[in-house]
Amino acid sequence: MLSLDADHCKRANDTWGHQIGEAVLRLVAKYLDAQMRPSDLTAR
Known part of the structure; x- marks a missing residue:
């Protein structure tokens, strides 16, 4: 978790x-999504 x-x-x-x-x-969020694995999740 980050x-x-x-x-x-x-x-x-x-x-x-x-x-x-x-x-x-x-x-x-768009930048973070581009840097993460497909299985990772961003949330607010």
Whole structure:
């Protein structure tokens, strides 16, 4: 198991709104998914 904290995500939410903050999290998840094995799972 790996626990990850996306630094400064709150700053993106506060500066550009929650839709952009959510888009940042989706990009992080997409990157992580590309690096993992097919049997691995990412979750929020």
